[in-house]
Every structure is written in structure tokens, then in C-alpha cells.
Amino acid sequence: xxxxxxxxxxxxxxELLGLDPSTAGPLLxxxxxxxxxxxxxxxxxxxxxxxxxxxxxxxxASFTDRISVNRIGPAGIGTIVVDSVRLLSKELIIPEDxxxxxxxxxxxxxxxxxxxxxxxxxxxxxxxxxxxEIGLAYVxxxxxxxxxxxxxxxxxxxxxYSFLGGLRAVAQNIAYEIxxxxxxxxxxxxxxxxxxxxxxxPDTIVGAQQATLFTIGSISIPSWxxxxxxxxxxxxxxxxxAEVGRNPFxxxxxxxxxxxxxxxxYSSVYFVLFYxxxxxxxxxxxxxxxxxxxxxxxxxxLPGIVWFTIKIWGVFLLTQWARSAVPRVRIDQLIQxxxxxxxxxxxxxxxxxxxxVGVIA
Amino acid sequence: MSLQERTPSEPDVGVTEDGxxxxxxxxxxxxxxxxxxxxxxxxxxxxRPDEVEDVLxxxxxxxxxxxxxxxxxxxxxxxxxxxxxxxxxxxxxxxxSVVVPTSKDEPVSQSAAGVYDTADWHEREAxxxxxxxxxxxxxxxxxxxxxxxxxHPLSERYNQTQPQVVPLRxxxxxxxxxxxxxxxxxxxxxxxxxxxxxxxxxxxxxxxxLDGEQIVxxxxxxxxxxxxxxxxxxxxxxRHQIMPYPDRxxxxxxxxxxxxxxxxxxxxxxxxxxxxxxxVLRTMSAELTRIAAHMLAVGxxxxxxxxxxxxxxxxxxxxxxxxxxxLEDLTGQRLMFNYFxxxxxxxxxxxxxxxxxxxxxxFLDELPDRLEEYHNLISGNEIFQMRAVDTGILQPETAKSYxxxxxxxxxxGVDYDxxxxxxxxxxxxxxxxxxxxxxxxxxxxxxxxMQEVEESAKIIKQCVDLLEDWPEDDREIQxxxxxxxxxxxxxxxxxxxxxxxxxxxxxxxxxxTDKPARFKIRSPCFSNLQTLPVMSEGEYIPDMVASxxxxxxxxxxxxx
Numbered sequence: 001x002x003x004x005x006x007x008x009x010x011x012x013x014x015e016l017l018g019l020d021p022s023t024a025g026p027l028l029x030x031x032x033x034x035x036x037x038x039x040x041x042x043x044x045x046x047x048x049x050x051x052x053x054x055x056x057x058x059x060x061a062s063f064t065d066r067i068s069v070n071r072i073g074p075a076g077i078g079t080i081v082v083d084s085v086r087l088l089s090k091e092l093i094i095p096e097d098x099x100x101x102x103x104x105x106x107x108x109x110x111x112x113x114x115x116x117x118x119x120x121x122x123x124x125x126x127x128x129x130x131x132x133e134i135g136l137a138y139v140x141x142x143x144x145x146x147x148x149x150x151x152x153x154x155x156x157x158x159x160x161y162s163f164l165g166g167l168r169a170v171a172q173n174i175a176y177e178i179x180x181x182x183x184x185x186x187x188x189x190x191x192x193x194x195x196x197x198x199x200x201x202p203d204t205i206v207g208a209q210q211a212t213l214f215t216i217g218s219i220s221i222p223s224w225x226x227x228x229x230x231x232x233x234x235x236x237x238x239x240x241x242a243e244v245g246r247n248p249f250x251x252x253x254x255x256x257x258x259x260x261x262x263x264x265x266y267s268s269v270y271f272v273l274f275y276x277x278x279x280x281x282x283x284x285x286x287x288x289x290x291x292x293x294x295x296x297x298x299x300x301x302l303p304g305i306v307w308f309t310i311k312i313w314g315v316f317l318l319t320q321w322a323r324s325a326v327p328r329v330r331i332d333q334l335i336q337x338x339x340x341x342x343x344x345x346x347x348x349x350x351x352x353x354x355x356x357v358g359v360i361a
Numbered sequence: 362m363s364l365q366e367r368t369p370s371e372p373d374v375g376v377t378e379d380g381x382x383x384x385x386x387x388x389x390x391x392x393x394x395x396x397x398x399x400x401x402x403x404x405x406x407x408x409r410p411d412e413v414e415d416v417l418x419x420x421x422x423x424x425x426x427x428x429x430x431x432x433x434x435x436x437x438x439x440x441x442x443x444x445x446x447x448x449x450x451x452x453x454x455x456x457x458s459v460v461v462p463t464s465k466d467e468p469v470s471q472s473a474a475g476v477y478d479t480a481d482w483h484e485r486e487a488x489x490x491x492x493x494x495x496x497x498x499x500x501x502x503x504x505x506x507x508x509x510x511x512x513h514p515l516s517e518r519y520n521q522t523q524p525q526v527v528p529l530r531x532x533x534x535x536x537x538x539x540x541x542x543x544x545x546x547x548x549x550x551x552x553x554x555x556x557x558x559x560x561x562x563x564x565x566x567x568x569x570x571l572d573g574e575q576i577v578x579x580x581x582x583x584x585x586x587x588x589x590x591x592x593x594x595x596x597x598x599x600r601h602q603i604m605p606y607p608d609r610x611x612x613x614x615x616x617x618x619x620x621x622x623x624x625x626x627x628x629x630x631x632x633x634x635x636x637x638x639x640x641v642l643r644t645m646s647a648e649l650t651r652i653a654a655h656m657l658a659v660g661x662x663x664x665x666x667x668x669x670x671x672x673x674x675x676x677x678x679x680x681x682x683x684x685x686x687x688l689e690d691l692t693g694q695r696l697m698f699n700y701f702x703x704x705x706x707x708x709x710x711x712x713x714x715x716x717x718x719x720x721x722x723x724f725l726d727e728l729p730d731r732l733e734e735y736h737n738l739i740s741g742n743e744i745f746q747m748r749a750v751d752t753g754i755l756q757p758e759t760a761k762s763y764x765x766x767x768x769x770x771x772x773x774g775v776d777y778d779x780x781x782x783x784x785x786x787x788x789x790x791x792x793x794x795x796x797x798x799x800x801x802x803x804x805x806x807x808x809x810x811m812q813e814v815e816e817s818a819k820i821i822k823q824c825v826d827l828l829e830d831w832p833e834d835d836r837e838i839q840x841x842x843x844x845x846x847x848x849x850x851x852x853x854x855x856x857x858x859x860x861x862x863x864x865x866x867x868x869x870x871x872x873x874t875d876k877p878a879r880f881k882i883r884s885p886c887f888s889n890l891q892t893l894p895v896m897s898e899g900e901y902i903p904d905m906v907a908s909x910x911x912x913x914x915x916x917x918x919x920x921x
Binding site: 063064065066160161164247248250253254255256257258259323324325326327328329330331332333 | 550560574663664666669671674739744745902
């Protein structure tokens, strides 16, 4: 079933400029698209900039009974600026025997791939760059490119720790991507489409979750997929932790084992890109979870974009919590959990979803 | 295995009701004893350098000396000498020193590494610093000093003015072929873990050969923090100048426990009494130190298993901070306490006493809740158990052979604690238990430390009660000790206390001056670290890191 996509952000911009999207010239559409993409990218980067040097520290500090940054600006918020300047102005050290240009491309691939996936995510309040029919497949495909970046970084650094980290990253991503995609597929069975859509398009993944599941008194509970199949939700959350490499699955970096894994040899801007890429990935994980299981940007009273932000930050908080409090599993245990546990569970979940869908239909 | 149920076949030659019968032991060795020396702690049997293995294995198999505490090497005007300090794990008060003199021109002695695994490293150290060659030693390399070092610093012929060149070899090609594993088609990789590595707890360098993620071969390379502590102590006077050094061995902080090791050895050497009140103060402050040290051990072990930014480390450090503040109030220092004196302690409890004791009580009252939190957070966590249970296995017999002591030995079910077995201070008057676990793995070692914190708290509580009720006119903190202490010449002593990491022993030989002629430190970490290859070979890197964490080494004490 093909449904017309919701109005894209580019079209909205064109309308704001007083132009008819159907008649605008290709050059103009291209220009406005760049503008729209810049807006979406900036939104993601803004979240990341707030999370990386500041929120993450504050969150970890409150878990560990500390105060953390509090000197620059109110509640230490100025640290964001100071840290950015500090990180960017550091010397860029490139190992003598590094394999260029793979070494230089790796951080860009990592950060870029995560950012690209946001193109189809409905962020509410009409912010969605495009809504292709293959939306979900696109998201998973693009996000997986990150593994390539990790392998490039690990191999090109010409460092044994990086090499081990790169190998670990690939082994882990393959082991967890399959359960992740299979669990995502259960949502596709439920919605009957790969298209992400948004709240106004009922025959899409997000749209399908807007129906009322049941009502308690005057409160109607929407049929968010996380409510319909909590098992799939839990499974996806766990696989997502592995996908973004946070405890208990932070094996590719594992500072106490292999120093910093694939990013051992990276410094200055390249390191910032890696750091950025990781955080964008965490937010992308949050965005996918919000879209697939939590009704996308839907929510009462507040505008969609606010709800969307709340949801992705909720997932971010969870990853930080796990990082603070959960030990790291060993690499062989991780692979075992992935292939013997998660994969079987995600297949079982597919069956379960088919049954649920069958009963509802 | 209970200590009481000895079967008749067990080796116990020479064991009598009131200590060891050295004549019987000499008879056991069938004329291989050339001479007998009188050391303060035990008798010394002088034997020929080519009969070391023979004599030691007889003593180990038939007389039950299963613990080789340390090997002390030293040079006299006319000879070199290695002393093997033997003990029994069942009863460490049964001691025997085996003295092996060698000629000055050709200092060659048979190695004991075939009998006691622990002799491997101890003899390497003796070779490195003093220059005695051990025949048939499996791997006689330098251990504390760089391989290119010229001369042996503790020997008389050492030229102190000679410049030493320590080259920094170019880093090896990371993609170099390496086939050190077993099998013809093994494809292995050599990795330097450390000296700059987040999990080595200091500057330890572990030369590792990996097959994939598994460890094929492992060789700890120590000495990066070697500060000639023994030499420095030999240049200080007994009375005051040595006491600050022990604080710098195990700085986790094991400071007061280390000071006690020196205090005990020197006091026994010079027949100095310590007033009872001072002993209670020592016991209490030493146990506070032990809690602080174990907290750090638990926290850093968590760090090794969790990665950075982890709660358990911060919680442990937060609670350790309370202990540090208590110790600061008592000693005036947070790390380098310098609180013990020969014959007592530096000063009494801080005034107002009641307030201080109340502070300690508050800490002790909160402790059970804290430990409960730790147990919820780490030892009760399934993922944690997945990582720690059945990894880093150290069998009891292996632990004994490597001279492992402290929580490492007790985690392998070896019931050995000098506080109980060779009582000193005020320990035998108090009610507490020695903690052992039979798991032999990383988890058992962690549990031992956490339970020892509870036992230490018990000891401190009793000390606080004692101190509170101590009559005011009887608070003697220092006995009469001559201003310049000159123990009688040619007295030798090896005395140990239960440090935070295990048996911390000091060997002192006096020569009639106010400075020791030989000062040897038996570091528990040094012996414990030797077990790392046994625990880790064949395991994964993360397990090696966990094992290293559970050994709880402090490089300041390993390298001295």
C-alpha cells in the first residue's frame, strides 16, 4: 500500500516563501532543501552539543554523588563553549604509519552516517525532511554504515589497540544489528509499511500508532507499539545499547581493556567528530525508538517537537544510567548473548507480533 | 580442611609443643647443615650453595615449610649470602632461615625456583640488585632495573658514578608476524599492556601475546617505580629517619600498616616494649587504614569491570574519604602518615577525644548500609557475577607455591592471616574472625575484601570502646627508647605484619651502628603479582584485567 508522504519540510519552506512546491524550479528546491537539512542537522547537533560536554557530565555526576562542572556560567553551562574551543584548538596528531585517507575519512563517515539517518525521522511540528516509502529500511541501512567507520578507524590507525577495537566493533555490530532489524521488522508487520510517515498519515508506522488502544475514564491510551508489544520494546532497547556501544556493551572502547579501542590514535577535531558521532548515534537510537515504539512525536498539550525531544532525551538518560551502573560483559559473552539470546528472542518476537496482528485484525 | 585434623603422614618434622625443635630438623637434613646461626626470629641453617634445591625440597616435603616468604641477598666483606625465609602457612610462627653463602669471586648459588615458584622473582631481584647468580634458574633476567643496566647497585663493587644508558627501543611493527602460540599455524599478536594503560593501577608493563582476544603468554615487567627504598632505609637511622619511608610503599593508603611492619621488626630487634595503650591506638589506626585500602581495592576492581564513569568507584572513594578524614585528624596527614614511632606512636587521640571517638562511631554505624549498597550494586549483579565468578582461578596449592598472602590467598581458601597466626599489637585480645572464601576466583577475592572491611570495623569498634574507658593517668603512648638506637652487632631479624595486601615483612641486619647494614622489604604485592600469568594464560584480555584488579597491587610496593 502506498500512501502519499506527509508534506516535507522543504515544501513547507517553499510555501513560506510564497512559492508553489509543485512548480518550483529544481535549483530552487535544491537550495531550499539544503536550508531545511541544515535546520534538521542543527537541531540534532544542538542536542549533541548540550549532551556531550555538559548534560552527560551532570547526569553522571548526579549518579555518582558529585557536583561536576559548575564554574563557568550559570550551573556551569558555559563549559559547552569552553570545551568546544579547547577540543578544537588541540594539536591534531596523526600517527606516522596511519593509512590515509582512510584514517581521515573514518570520523566523517561515523558522524555523517548517523546524521543522514535523521533525514526521514518525523520530529513533529512538521519537521521531516523526506518521507520515502522505504523509510525504516533507509534508517537501518544508513545507521549501519557507522560500523564501516569504526573498522576504518581501527584498521587505519596502525595501532594494536585500535585494531582490536575495530574488530570488536564489527563483531558486536553484526551480532546486534540483526536482532535490531528483526525487532524493527515486527513493527513493520504491525503497521504494514516501511514508511515512517507522521501523525497525520494513518497508514504509516507513526500514523498507525495514533489510534486509541483503550480508554481509562477520560484518558485515552494511544496504540503505541511499545504498549502493544512491550517485549519487542525491551528487546529493541537492549539491542540499541549494544548498537550505540554503551554499558553493558561498551566493548569496542572498553577503556580498561583496550585503552580506547578504535579511537585511541585520534585527537583534536577527529576526536571531536568521533565523540560527536557517538552522541548523534545515541540520539538516533532514541529517535528510532521514539518513532517505532513511542508514537513518534505524539503527545498531549505540548507541540510535537518538544515531545520528540523529551523522548530522545529519555533514551539518552537510560544509556547514561546503564553506563554508570552496569558492568561490561566480556566479548565472548557479548557475542553469545547476541547470537544465542537476542537473535532467538527477536525471531520469537516476530512470531508473537504476527499472532498479535492476526488477533487484532 | 581444618588445621586440627592433621593426618600422621603430614609433614611436621621438628614440631613440638613449645615451638620448633631445630635439632630434629638438622637431623632431617643429614649433615647438609654446615653451621647454625641464631637469628632473632628463627635459627638459620647454613648450607652449601650446590645443595639449595635438595635442602629446600626436603624441608618443604618433610618438614612442612610450604611458604617461602622472601629471599634476602646481601654482601659481606668475605662472601655473598642468600637467605631463604621459610614459614608454614598453617603456623607462621614456625620459621626457619636457610642461609646460603657463596664466594666473593664467583657468586653462584643453586636456584630454589624448582621448589618454590615464588623464588623465581625473588632470586631475579637478588641477582639484579646484589649480583648473585642462580644456577638452573628458569629465567635469570633483571627485574627491577632495565635490562641494559651495568652493575648491581647493592653490591660493594658497584660504581655509582658510572653513567647508565637506558635506550628506548623503537616501537615494534604492530603488524609484525608473530607465531608464539602453540601449534604450527598459530597466528598471534604481541601487545604491550602498560606502562601507560588505564587498567594497570600504576606503571605496570605487561608483555602480552594474544591469539585473537585470548592470552597465550604473559610477562609482567615491573620496576618502573623502583625508588631504591631498601637502599634509602639503609642510609637512615633506626630511631627517626626510616619511619617516613614505609608510607611510600603501599600508598593505597597502606601507610600505617607498612609503618607497623618496620616498627615491629625494629622493636623486636632492639628489644623495645610498646605500651599497651599505644598498641590499641596502633591497632585502631591500622585497621582504619585497612578499610581505606580495601575500599580503594573494591572501587578500582569495579572500575576494571565497569569502565570509567562508574558509580561503584565513586561510592567507594566517597566512603574512603570519611576514613581519610579520620586518619587526618589522628595523624595530621592524609597519605604519608608517619605516625608510628619505635616504642609507641607520635601522639595521642586528637582533643576533644570524645568528639573524635564519636566521629569514628558514626562512620562505623553507617558502614553496614554502605556495604549493603555495594553488595546490591556489584556482588549481587548478574552481569558482574558473569564476569567475576570462575575467572582468574588461583588454586590454593598454586597460591602457596607462589607465596601469595593476604586477600589473594584467603580468596583461594588459604587460611592465613598474621594478625591471628603470629599475633602482634592488640589483635589477640580482640574478638574478630579471619575471612576466607573457597571460590579461588576474582569474585572470591572481592568478597574477602568486602568482608574484611566488616571485620576491621569490628576491631575498630572494640578499640574505640577500650580507648574511651582507658584511665586517664595510664595513657602512655611512648616507651623509653634511647635517642640514638644502636642494636647489637650482627643481629638478624625477619618480621612480618599483615599489611593491606598480605604479609609485609622486613629483614634487618644490624652492624652495631645506628643504621641497618641490610634492610630488605618483603612486599606482598610483589609475590602476589607473580600469580598473574597463572591466572590469565588462556583467558580473555578482560579477564586478565579483572584478575589484575582483584590482585590489588600497588606498584609502589611491588617496585619499592
